[in-house]
Amino acid sequence: MAILSNADRDYLTQLFAERLVDPVKVRLYTQKLTQLSIPGYDCATCRETNELMEELASLSDKIELEILDFLQVRQQAAQEGITEIPAIVLEGKNKGKVRFIGVPAGYEFATLIEDLVDVSRGTTGLQPLSREILGKLARPVHIQVFVTPT
Amino acid sequence: MMAVESDKVTADVIEVSEFPHIAQRYRIYAVPKIVIDETLEFEGARPEAAFVAAVESVAGGPAESEEGASSSGDGRRT
Numbered sequence: 001m002a003i004l005s006n007a008d009r010d011y012l013t014q015l016f017a018e019r020l021v022d023p024v025k026v027r028l029y030t031q032k033l034t035q036l037s038i039p040g041y042d043c044a045t046c047r048e049t050n051e052l053m054e055e056l057a058s059l060s061d062k063i064e065l066e067i068l069d070f071l072q073v074r075q076q077a078a079q080e081g082i083t084e085i086p087a088i089v090l091e092g093k094n095k096g097k098v099r100f101i102g103v104p105a106g107y108e109f110a111t112l113i114e115d116l117v118d119v120s121r122g123t124t125g126l127q128p129l130s131r132e133i134l135g136k137l138a139r140p141v142h143i144q145v146f147v148t149p150t
Numbered sequence: 151m152m153a154v155e156s157d158k159v160t161a162d163v164i165e166v167s168e169f170p171h172i173a174q175r176y177r178i179y180a181v182p183k184i185v186i187d188e189t190l191e192f193e194g195a196r197p198e199a200a201f202v203a204a205v206e207s208v209a210g211g212p213a214e215s216e217e218g219a220s221s222s223g224d225g226r227r228t
Contacts, residue, residue: 045168081160084169092200096153102165111163115154124151130202130205134156138210143161146176 003052007061011066012113020120023062024092029077029085043070045103049086052104055067062120067099090115093122105149152205159205 004012031046042150050067057065070077070085080089081097088100096118104112118124153161165174166181176185184201185191186208196204 017163064188084164084172094154095157096155096159096161098153099160099162100165101162104163105165107164108163115151118151118154122154124154126151126155126202127187127198130152131155133202134152134159135205137156137158137206140158140160141205141209142158142187143205144176144185145161145163146166146173146178146181146185147163147182148167 003048004055004144010054013059013066015038015113016062019117020060020062022092022120022122023064024120025064025066025092025117026053026057026116027068027080027089027091028071028085029068029070029082029089031071031085032067043085046086049103051086053088063116073097077126088112090119094119101121103149106147108147152202158209 002009021127028049028051031043033048050087053065053067055061068076070082070087077083077087077132082089082099084101086103088104090100098115099133100108100112124131164172166178171183172178176183176191177212180193183191184196185192185205186205190204190208192204
């Protein structure tokens with residue numbers, strides 16, 4: 001059963017066709033469905049996220065989805081600073097890191113789509129002054145935005 | 151968006167209802183809640199200029215004001 005409705009799929013297919021420029025790598029750290037079920041490592045939302053991201057990636061050639069089993073790539077995940085799953089890392093023309101932790105539901109989904117487009121284009125809707133300030137930041141900064149599905 | 155523009159920014163969007171220990175650690179009672187570098191936090195959406203100013207106050211802009219942390223819109227007062 002698909003997660004995205006037909007209307008959503010059509011809308012997103014068109015949006016991606018119009019707005020995506022360069023390919024975007026989407027790295028999904030998750031729990032792949034295996035026969036083994038390890039107690040304590042159950043990721044309740046991974047299945048839904050896996051399905052959602054696969055559906056999303058199918059809507060555009062420019063979305064390159066890489067699905068990684070968190071337990072198998074612990075070192076790589078640690079290097080990227082990923083400690084919780086599901087985790088989505090976007091990679092394209094973004095200069096900094098863009099990550100989504102937890103299933104991108106509700107409002108977060110819209111943010112994910114917007115970020116996919118921005119990462120593909122390398123530009124955002126930020127004001128010139130904002131961009132100037134961001135260009136002059138003296139040191140790395142970690143912004144965490146906590147949300148709940150609405 | 152800020153992470154797209156600056157190589158110094160790492161931006162995470164975290165859905166906390168799945169991770170109660172994170173909600174507890176950061177005392178998330180209302181969303182959205184924004185935490186910058188584990189030091190500055192605020193709840194609710196902010197206009198772009200205010201958000202960028204908050205980031206700047208934590209990460210430091212070019213050394214032009216002696217006070218450093220004041221985050222006004224133009225930042226040109228000394």
